[in-house]
Amino acid sequence: MTILEEALALKPYMVELRNHFHSHPELALNEFNTCKYIEEKLTEIGLSFKRVSATNVIAELDSGIPGKTLLLRADIDALPIQEENDVPYKSQNPGIMHACGHDGHTASLLGAAKILSAHKNDFKGKIIFAFQAAEEIGNGARDIINSGLLDNVNRTFAIHFQSGLEAGKFAIKSGSDMASCDRLKITIHGKSSHITYPEMGADSLFVGALIASQLQTVVSRLISPVEGGLIGIGSFHSGTTYNIIPSEAVLEGTIRAFSKESRKKLADAVRKIAxxxxxxxxxxxxxxxxxxxxxxxxxxxxxxxxxxSAKKIVPTENIITNIEKRFMADNFADFSRKAPGTYVHAGSSDGEATSFPHHNEHFDLAQDSYHYAAALAVQYALDFLTRE
Ligand SMILES: [Zn+2]
Ligand SMILES: [Zn+2]
Known part of the structure; x- marks a missing residue:
């Protein structure tokens, strides 16, 4: 049997797991029942596991023969969205939904763990399965890294489902794939006064407005248009009524960049301009x-x-290498900076119902996505850990 056939045989198992996670979504840092369920499944598979901070589950499969170590990551958290799909596995938690595919990542990685356990004699070294909490809020990864877990890891690997890309296709991009993410908050302290006495106050609202518009010039003047970058302001709060100069204004936004240098340049410019x-x-x-x-x-x-490895799973034309980089972020970047690794976008669409954008209240995954994701993780693990 090929690895893809083994994964296909586990499709019903992964569909069931994914639908369970989908029905019981939990928000970032609150993935307690999700973790318990993952641990139940790991126990059934026969893998040992531990928690790193409250809701990261780390399992290990050791071949018993010295060799390299590979870390496979799945993120497990859901989003504060009310699901609008009417499906049997609809979210049972009001206002919370798996609308990014993390339910599918978790199910696929458990599928991969099950297959790899049966292949324990076919590789050297160790496989670490990291079920990471709180990806959506940029958390989880650093707790795992700070625990020392990656100190002896040689490679990292993660799959993220991609709506709009057909199930059975992989997009794998060398170089810049996703942006850095910084959360920006600017608080302007001015001085209130009657609106007719501007000279006696310091107008924080006006200053905030100038900063918000000035920030829009930064990227275009400091970053190569080819590389790209972004400063976005998503909220601006100031003032209480029509005739008072407000003493405070608060702007919140984000800085996105594709290199360490640009990231620092933009942050420095924001500080200076403000x-x-x-x-x-x-x-x-x-x-x-x-x-x-x-x-x-x-x-x-x-x-x-x-x-x-992907070529052993799908035809070469289903492996896309020339996708555009994107301004979204994923803190798998923190893992792959610590130990080199690859982030793969796996197709999860097979029609209209599974082509809604990520974070949309109608988001759903094609049932044929999971076994491809699991098969690639397994194939890569076996290839990497048998290599000299
Ligand atoms: Zn997301
Ligand atoms: Zn996601």
């Missing part, structure tokens, strides 16, 4: 930039390895 504009009008700007995730860059070497 401080200068505030200063000019007698206000003060506090800039907080929270580091959520590194830029996701797939090394050419690991991409070549994964493509070689």
């Amino acid at each position: 401080a200068n504009i505030a200063d000019e009008y007698g206000a003060k700007a506090d800039v907080e930039i929270e580091d959520i995730s590194d830029p996701l860059i797939n090394p050419a070497e690991t991409v070549a390895e994964v493509i070689e």
Whole structure:
């Protein structure tokens, strides 16, 4: 039997698991029942596991023969969205939904774990299965890394389902794949006064408006248009009524970049612009930039390895290597910076019902997605861990 056939034989198992996770979604850092269920399945498979912080589950499969270590990652958290699909496996938790495919990632990785357990004698070294909490809020990954778990890992690997790409196709991109993510909060402290006495106040709302518009010029002047970057402001709150100059304004947004250098350049520019504009009008700007995730860059070497394995699963024309990089972020980037690895986009569409965008209330996955994802993880693990 080929690996794909083994995975196909487990399709009903993975569909059942995925539908279970889909019916019982939990928000980032609250994945307690999800973890319990994952641990039940790991116990059935016969794998040992532990928790890293409250809701990251880490399992290990050791061949017993010294060799390299590969880490396979699945993210497990859901989103604060009310599901609008009328399906038997519809979310039973009001206002919470798996609308990004993490339910499918978790089910596929459990499928892969089951298959690999049966192949324990076919590889050297160790496989770590990381069921990561809280990807949607940029959490989880660093808890796992800070625990020391990746210190002796040679390779990392993750699959994310991709709506709009047909099930059975993989998109694997060498180099820049996804952006870094920083969360930006600018608080402007001014001074309130009657609206008719602007000279006696410091207008935080006006300063905030200037900063918001000035920030839109930064990327175009500081970053190569070919590389790209983004500063987006998503919220702006200030003021209480029509005739008071407000003493405070708060802007929140995000900075996205494709390299460490650009990321720093943009952050420095945001700080400088906010401080200068505030200063000019007698206000003060506090800039907080929270580091959520590194830029996701797939090394050419690991991409070549994964493509070689993917060719054993699907026809070469189903492996797409020229996709556009995107401004979304995934903190798998933190894993692959620590130990080189590849992020694969796996198709999860087979018609209209499974082609809604990620984070949409109608999002769904094709049932034929899981066995392809599991098969690629298994094939790559066997290829990487038998290699000299
Ligand atoms: Zn998402
Ligand atoms: Zn996601």
